[in-house]
Amino acid sequence: MKFTIQRDRLVESLQDVMKAVSSRTTIPILTGVKLLVNDEGVTLTGSDSDISIETIIPTVEDDKVLAEVEKTGSIVLQARFFNDIIRKLPEDTVMIEVRENLQTFIKSGNAEFSINGLDADEYPRLPQIEEEEVFTLPIDLLKTMIRQTVFAVSTSETRPILTGVHWKIENNELTFVATDSHRLAWRKAPLDNNHSHTHNVVVPGKSLNELNKILDDSQEPIEMVLTQNQILFRTENLSFYSRLLEGNYPDTSRLIPAESKTEVVMNAKEFLQAIDRASLLAREGRNNVVKFSTIEEEAVEISSDSPEIGRVVEKVQTQSITGEELKISFSGKYLMDALKAIDSTDIRISFTGAMRPFVIRSLDNDFILQLILPVRTF
CATH class of the missing domain: 3.70.10.10 (Proliferating Cell Nuclear Antigen)
Structure with a gap:
């Protein structure tokens, strides 16, 4: 694997995927970031098994070359060290090459690093999600809805279900409810496309906070795909997976x-x-x-x-x-x-x-x- 990439774009993508990397995981390889390089571009993945974030840096975007791929391949690099190294490199571009025994060579200007990599085949696969029904919202509306509700989730693990935001999709409307049993935040928005099914899921407040930090304010659409135990948020170059909380959310309608x-x-x-x-x-x-x-x-x-x-x-x-x-x-x-x-x-x-x-x-x-x-x- 060998490629050259714009350093600022790599830093940006690393910042996003690092939000899913935990230093306290029991699975050592999850302390790393996975890089997958092919002719389309560079894909970075971070995961703590609750949240998984994947970002894609295309080789060319808006007629600007972001990455030049000499040799395709994949590697997992220690997230903290790799992130610190890339942020502090001296030049606008960085060359990364995987050599024998997964040794990874990083060069920018006169700075050269060699760090040990891990086999990308050992990295857990992202959840496979059946896309039966896809919901879309403008990104800025989703961000607003999260901000207006997520602060009210419970921080106590005594009732885990209350640490999430209850999503209800019914009659072409999406409703968010969050409560810690001392207060309640409720927000509703219409959905663009017709949806016949009713959905009730609880998305962890931690996941929504991290998603909100990553998404830029824009009126571009974000796609949301629900399964029984996962939710996927997807934009052009970002896929954000989160597990859903198990259990029944209390009926809050009678509190109002x-x-x-x-x-x-x-x-x-x-x-x-x-x-x-x-x-x-x-x-x-x-x-x-x-x-x-x-x-x-x-x-x-x-x-x-x-x-x-x-x-x-x-x-x-x-x-x-x-x-x-x-x-x-x-x-x-x-x-x-x-x-x-x-x-x-x-x-x-x-x-x-x-x-x-x-x-x-x-x-x-x-x-x-x-x-x-x-x-x-x-």
């Missing part, structure tokens, strides 16, 4: 109140900034509790106190308050996460009582919803 006793409409940015200020003191406490009270027709009071530090009180103007008077306490962090995810100028907050979950919706669209459980303090 159908009616409310108090409704507040206000500017999301002003509310977020007030909660942020109140959290400065709340953070010193163990649970970051902020108190919220309706005080007059068009204003609410945000307050927080820490016995060791002091107290903060702020009055925030609203656009409208309807229904019963209300005093409620909640996690400032959870509310800030929800407000950042909603991406809306104005929001409607619907309360059903001081000890019942409350719901935040965008005034602009009904495709997003955030739900938070209150904290008992009053």
Whole structure:
């Protein structure tokens, strides 16, 4: 195997596949990156058996030569060393050659490295996925949907199913739900093509976070293929495989109140900034509790106190308050996460009582919803 390649493009692809490489794997070869070189280009693969990422660097792209292949072949190289070497090479191009006994020679300018390779035939094969039904979304929409929900997954392994985002495909709509049992994030989007089947799967939050880091913002489509235990995300030069979580996701639809006793409409940015200020003191406490009270027709009071530090009180103007008077306490962090995810100028907050979950919706669209459980303090 011997080829010359643009160093910056190789660095970029390595950064992507490294997100799937774990140093703590029980399978030694998975600490490496697999390189497969053929006449079409250079394919890099990284995997930790939960996530597998494959990127392709074509020989020519947009009339620009990215790689010149002298001899095809494959090799597995230690990911950490290979990545560090390529990043620090002096020139814009790098030549890589596999010689006897899998010795791999790397040259760029006056810098030369020789590192031990591993037999690529020993590297596990990527999951074989039957493509019965392919779903597509614009990349930027998928990224937005992930960002608006994945923060609410559970970080505790006591209920593994809650560490993932529940995907439901029904009536040509894709719905994401994430909850850690203290809050819930819900986002819906229409699918472009007709899909007759209903699908329910749970995608690990870790996989979605890594996918979001790799994907560039673009309106290009991304294909998604589902099987019983795997999901594949595919763009022109990227394939991202993730295992699905096993088990049944809880029915979260009954958590969302159908009616409310108090409704507040206000500017999301002003509310977020007030909660942020109140959290400065709340953070010193163990649970970051902020108190919220309706005080007059068009204003609410945000307050927080820490016995060791002091107290903060702020009055925030609203656009409208309807229904019963209300005093409620909640996690400032959870509310800030929800407000950042909603991406809306104005929001409607619907309360059903001081000890019942409350719901935040965008005034602009009904495709997003955030739900938070209150904290008992009053």
